[in-house]
Amino acid sequence: MHIIDMTHEIKNGMMIYPGDPEIAITEGLTHERDYCHVDQLHLNSHTGTHIDAPLHFLPEGKPITDFSAEAFLRRGIAIDLRHKKASEPITKEDLSSARLEKGEAAVLVTGWYRHFGTEEYLKHPYLSKEAAEYLVEQGVSIVAVDFLNVDQTLGDAWDAHNILLGNETFIVENLDNTFALTFETSYLFSFLPLKILGTDGSPIRAVAIEE
Numbered sequence: 001m002h003i004i005d006m007t008h009e010i011k012n013g014m015m016i017y018p019g020d021p022e023i024a025i026t027e028g029l030t031h032e033r034d035y036c037h038v039d040q041l042h043l044n045s046h047t048g049t050h051i052d053a054p055l056h057f058l059p060e061g062k063p064i065t066d067f068s069a070e071a072f073l074r075r076g077i078a079i080d081l082r083h084k085k086a087s088e089p090i091t092k093e094d095l096s097s098a099r100l101e102k103g104e105a106a107v108l109v110t111g112w113y114r115h116f117g118t119e120e121y122l123k124h125p126y127l128s129k130e131a132a133e134y135l136v137e138q139g140v141s142i143v144a145v146d147f148l149n150v151d152q153t154l155g156d157a158w159d160a161h162n163i164l165l166g167n168e169t170f171i172v173e174n175l176d177n178t179f180a181l182t183f184e185t186s187y188l189f190s191f192l193p194l195k196i197l198g199t200d201g202s203p204i205r206a207v208a209i210e211e
Helices: 121-125 129-137 159-166
Strands: 002-005 024-029 036-043 051-054 073-080 106-107 140-146 168-175 187-190 199-201 207-210
Touching: 002 073, 073 199, 106 187
Parallel strands: 073 106, 106 140, 140 168
Antiparallel strands: 002 207, 024 036, 051 168, 051 199, 073 187, 187 207
């Protein structure tokens, strides 16, 4: 069994979505002062590599804890989108040749994770409205991307979020290390969130398992 880790490290000063609460990791207890070491974590629900639940965009949408653990463990494939340029939409045509199966995950690989922590990361490719609709039509259960936002961060439209989450298709953002994946190979993907009652999303440890 081969496991590929696709998760950015969570640390102080890491890149966050513009306007989101800052990350702060501090010492709560220390070996010198106390009987053990315990860190105190101040994170937002979309810190680093994370998953969105429908509640993230839909006032009546389900929170992450309304779904079983099984919902976040899905077989699926990586789709080669390395040709996409800065601020360029991913189209239905870009996805139409991929072997998408109902209930599986689609991992969109652009390589944009290499810009994480820089201004260039904000200029990522993004899902067009038609591409999001196509993924829903194909019955994809999770759409995972190696960039900041399925919509255009430097734009003002939220079509992909609303379409995907409106159909209870989970969104995973900020994947790392996606070039380690082999395109069109079937993996078991784990995007398990923390079990935080009633929340709209969660940081995850995203891995691909090749059996």
